Amino acid sequence: MADSTDKLLRDYFSGRLKLMQKINPQCTRDIVDITFCLSVIKPEHKQAITKYYSDKFIT
Template sequence: MSKWYKKDIADITFCLSVIKPEHSQVIKRYYSDKFLTWDHVVSESGQSNSALKTWRSDFKTSLNIILQHGDEFINIRQEALQA
């Protein structure tokens, strides 16, 4: 397993840990099974399709920011913990 792969997994795990648990469950459910359709996840969740699309979009945006600026966030977090 490459260093970058491990970092990506850590970033994804971190991103999932900082969103609301119900959002995290939906995201994990959808991406855990390549044969699962989005409509099935919507049906299982009991939420509206538009709400879940918003959750998914927010997750992707957050993950993209973390992947692009992760080192900056680590530094900011460490500084905040020391203050």
């Protein structure tokens, strides 16, 4: 489960999930769920998560 959550968050922060939304309607629900979760956690936790997944795409 952790691997699938990690992949989902990587897809969300890379923008891939938004592209997949046109093919798979489930992605829209995933985007809503992730956005909601990020809105209710502490700001410092949100920053840490955002930084962790955003840093994975810097080359």
